[in-house]
Amino acid sequence: MNNLEIKVCMGTGGIAAGGTDVLSAFDSALKERSIPAELQMGCSMHKVGCRGLCAKDVLVDVLIDDSRTTYQYIKPEMVQRIVDEHIVGGNPVSEWLVKEDYHNFHEKQIKVVLSDCGNIDPEDINSYISVGGYKATEKVFATMKPEDVIAEIKKSGLRGRGGAGFPTGVKWEACRGVQPNLQMGQKYIICNADEGDPGAFMDRAVIEGNPHAVIEGMVIGAYAIGASKGYVYIRAEYPLAVERLKLAIAAARERRFIGKNILDSGFDFDIKIKLGAGAFVCGEETALIASIEGQRGMPRAKPPFPVYQGLWGKPTVINNVETLANIPYIIVKGADWFSSYGTEKSKGTKVFALTGKVKNTGLIEVPMGITLKEIIYDIGGGIENDKKLKAVQTGGPSGGCITPDMLDINVDYESLAKVGSIVGSGGMIVLDEDDCMVNVAKYFLSFTQAESCGKCVPCRIGTKRLLEILNRITKGKGKEDDIELLLKLGSDVKSASLCGLGQTAPNPVLSTIKYFREEYEAHLQGKCPAKVCRDLLTYSIIEEFCKGCGACLRACPAGAITGEKKQPHKIAPEICVKCGACFDVCKFKAVGRE
Amino acid sequence: MEKTLQKLAKDFRENEGNIISLLQETQEAFGYIPEEAVYFFSRELDIPASRFFGVSTFYAQFYLKPRGKNIITACCGTACHVKGAERLINGAKRELSLTDENNTTNDNKFTLEQVACVGACSIAPVVIINKKVYGKMSADKLTKEIKTLRQDSNE
Ligand SMILES: Cc1cc2nc3c(=O)[nH]c(=O)nc-3n(C[C@H](O)[C@H](O)[C@H](O)COP(=O)(O)O)c2cc1C
Numbered sequence: 026m027n028n029l030e031i032k033v034c035m036g037t038g039g040i041a042a043g044g045t046d047v048l049s050a051f052d053s054a055l056k057e058r059s060i061p062a063e064l065q066m067g068c069s070m071h072k073v074g075c076r077g078l079c080a081k082d083v084l085v086d087v088l089i090d091d092s093r094t095t096y097q098y099i100k101p102e103m104v105q106r107i108v109d110e111h112i113v114g115g116n117p118v119s120e121w122l123v124k125e126d127y128h129n130f131h132e133k134q135i136k137v138v139l140s141d142c143g144n145i146d147p148e149d150i151n152s153y154i155s156v157g158g159y160k161a162t163e164k165v166f167a168t169m170k171p172e173d174v175i176a177e178i179k180k181s182g183l184r185g186r187g188g189a190g191f192p193t194g195v196k197w198e199a200c201r202g203v204q205p206n207l208q209m210g211q212k213y214i215i216c217n218a219d220e221g222d223p224g225a226f227m228d229r230a231v232i233e234g235n236p237h238a239v240i241e242g243m244v245i246g247a248y249a250i251g252a253s254k255g256y257v258y259i260r261a262e263y264p265l266a267v268e269r270l271k272l273a274i275a276a277a278r279e280r281r282f283i284g285k286n287i288l289d290s291g292f293d294f295d296i297k298i299k300l301g302a303g304a305f306v307c308g309e310e311t312a313l314i315a316s317i318e319g320q321r322g323m324p325r326a327k328p329p330f331p332v333y334q335g336l337w338g339k340p341t342v343i344n345n346v347e348t349l350a351n352i353p354y355i356i357v358k359g360a361d362w363f364s365s366y367g368t369e370k371s372k373g374t375k376v377f378a379l380t381g382k383v384k385n386t387g388l389i390e391v392p393m394g395i396t397l398k399e400i401i402y403d404i405g406g407g408i409e410n411d412k413k414l415k416a417v418q419t420g421g422p423s424g425g426c427i428t429p430d431m432l433d434i435n436v437d438y439e440s441l442a443k444v445g446s447i448v449g450s451g452g453m454i455v456l457d458e459d460d461c462m463v464n465v466a467k468y469f470l471s472f473t474q475a476e477s478c479g480k481c482v483p484c485r486i487g488t489k490r491l492l493e494i495l496n497r498i499t500k501g502k503g504k505e506d507d508i509e510l511l512l513k514l515g516s517d518v519k520s521a522s523l524c525g526l527g528q529t530a531p532n533p534v535l536s537t538i539k540y541f542r543e544e545y546e547a548h549l550q551g552k553c554p555a556k557v558c559r560d561l562l563t564y565s566i567i568e569e570f571c572k573g574c575g576a577c578l579r580a581c582p583a584g585a586i587t588g589e590k591k592q593p594h595k596i597a598p599e600i601c602v603k604c605g606a607c608f609d610v611c612k613f614k615a616v617g618r619e
Numbered sequence: 620m621e622k623t624l625q626k627l628a629k630d631f632r633e634n635e636g637n638i639i640s641l642l643q644e645t646q647e648a649f650g651y652i653p654e655e656a657v658y659f660f661s662r663e664l665d666i667p668a669s670r671f672f673g674v675s676t677f678y679a680q681f682y683l684k685p686r687g688k689n690i691i692t693a694c695c696g697t698a699c700h701v702k703g704a705e706r707l708i709n710g711a712k713r714e715l716s717l718t719d720e721n722n723t724t725n726d727n728k729f730t731l732e733q734v735a736c737v738g739a740c741s742i743a744p745v746v747i748i749n750k751k752v753y754g755k756m757s758a759d760k761l762t763k764e765i766k767t768l769r770q771d772s773n774e
Pocket residue numbers: 184185186187188189190191193217218219220221222305306307308309310311343344345346348349450524525526
């Protein structure tokens with residue numbers, strides 16, 4: 026053995042599972058005197074970013090002379106045995122290895138943006154360079170004019186990954202075309218890393234796993250449009266991503282990939298980080314601009330579009346993290362290679378955050394046009410606990426749901442739009458029979474209602490009224506014509522709101538009514554079929570199962586449960602606050618829910 | 620306090636002069652945004668106080684009241700929601716005797732916050748306790764963590 030490499034998954038998920046301790050356990054185990062010196066010499070240890078399957082963290086790769094073995098669910102106390110048996114002894118610890126599902130999870134994926142995530146050390150620029158990083162920047166400055174870059178990106182068919190799917194090359198071309206003398210020279214490029222969709226984490230994982238690809242995308246974009254300054258607008262809720270991005274920007278500056286006179290080309294460009302302050306609407310481009318300028322993040326009417334009048338009134342291109350991270354790969358491998366993936370109108374791959382009730386939750390990258398069935402069953406491994414699939418929600422608070430009978434649908438911009446959902450930024454949440462669709466709609470609406478900036482009336486008041494109606498429906502106090510009212514009001518809010526937030530906020534409601542109208546009707550009858558909506562449930566104890574252990578009595582916050590030890594207990598319905606604590610603690614399934 | 624504020628105001632003048640950054644730095648220094656600080660900046664920088672209040676009430680990140688010593692942030696993003704975040708939050712509220720309006724305990728030992736998605740959805744439900752991320756949380760585990768913290772701060 027000449028070369029030993031240990032890679033520990035240390036994205037937010039990996040660290041939460043104890044990645045830091047695992048890494049230091051390897052460090053101390055390998056420094057033991059009993060380990061042969063040449064092994065210690067040839068050994069390197071790396072933190073790597075997310076490789077998608079955070080549910081199996083901590084994932085550890087052991088590479089011996091480039092042959093890779095992957096372990097799952099590793100804890101610090103397991104490290105010694107891996108070192109003794111595998112690294113020193115040569116026999117991998119077979120029961121801790123990743124299983125078939127790990128390989129199935131990866132098999133149907135095609136990784137472009139994520140190709141280096143989980144493989145390279147995001148805190149070390151050399152690690153990125155060693156896999157071909159910054160080759161694209163070098164190529165652009167050595168051989169391409171800005172127009173060539175734009176032509177290549179246009180040809181690739183890349184469309185914005187932030188939600189709207191606008192062709193990136195067209196956007197760049199428009200910005201390049203703005204006469205510099207009219208605009209006093211300055212242009213800006215902004216990377217949108219606000220990632221507001223609650224339940225999506227693609228951009229976080231890309232920045233945590235490969236921040237340099239985003240920087241490279243920005244440099245190339247800046248060169249193409251003629252911008253000298255760039256901003257990354259990133260959520261403060263992502264401290265690790267911010268930290269790694271800061272490190273990466275400093276390292277890139279030191280190597281002169283950004284800064285003054287980049288690679289002796291005479292082109293200047295530098296990047297600043299702006300921390301978001303917690304407002305979903307700031308993901309919208311005009312609101313984001315207002316926020317960078319230090320104001321309340323309220324959107325304004327378009328046109329003028331930011332490419333003509335953006336940050337401080339100057340021409341500005343705003344691109345999503347994933348859009349930008351695609352750029353270096355397109356430049357190096359060519360537009361034709363990129364457009365060989367995907368469908369006619371949706372080229373390339375898309376990263377999705379697959380979450381909810383699937384077996385393998387995590388980050389996936391798939392070619393556009395893959396069927397939903399392949400995503401849920403082949404990659405996701407099917408529904409958790411073998412329950413029944415009820416719906417897949419895509420596009421978060423702006424999106425809609427897809428029902429099990431539509432599983433053969435191709436996942437691309439056009440096909441999803443046709444059934445009333447969207448690709449969106451890439452959140453994909455799987456719901457099973459235990460989820461109440463009215464509750465899900467109410468959840469999204471309470472999110473958009475709270476995040477509505479209040480500037481325009483349809484959104485500010487419309488979302489509030491919609492939410493009130495949903496609230497009374499889930500409390501069993503719905504009125505007969507409430508469903509019609511939701512439909513009417515929803516379509517009004519959509520057509521009259523100022524920005525994308527209001528224009529899409531009713532989508533989750535409209536789409537759940539379209540496909541799950543019977544659930545709404547059941548609520549109007551005072552029943553929640555999925556047994557989720559608290560006010561429509563009653564709790565009682567099933568005497569024949571109750572062992573009288575007293576667990577529920579202790580857990581009840583309202584003191585509604587009485588009973589002697591070893592005797593069946595009772596719940597007093599007039600005191601019960603329906604919190605479900607007794608249901609959760611009962612080990613004997615003796616608490617009934619109706 | 621005066622000194623810190625002076626320094627922040629000086630940075631503000633010398634740099635781009637961004638109110639959000641100024642408030643972020645103020646909060647970093649004091650843990651919240653004291654009212655005195657706003658009036659100080661308003662006088663010093665000749666910017667109406669209403670603009671500071673406007674910005675600080677717009678963004679969820681800013682606090683105008685001091686927060687507890689231990690910060691518990693429960694994620695209520697979609698993935699966490701469908702995996703039972705509401706139960707966790709209700710459990711923690713009960714344990715800490717908090718209400719919807721009041722999210723800091725009377726002894727100022729705990730603040731319970733909610734955010735929409737911390738980006739760790741695949742290990743939902745997620746709770747962050749004093750900046751450490753805990754995945755696959757249960758109401759039981761959370762109550763235990765709170766009890767431990769309470770004990771620690773009593774010692
Ligand atoms: C309410 C709202 C929230 C948005 N949030 C985001 C976001 O978090 N991240 C993002 O990249 N784009 C977001 N967008 C889309 C942006 O406005 C913009 O279209 C996008 O950043 C453009 O980049 P792209 O062309 O690379 O997709 C949001 C739009 C709206 C209306």
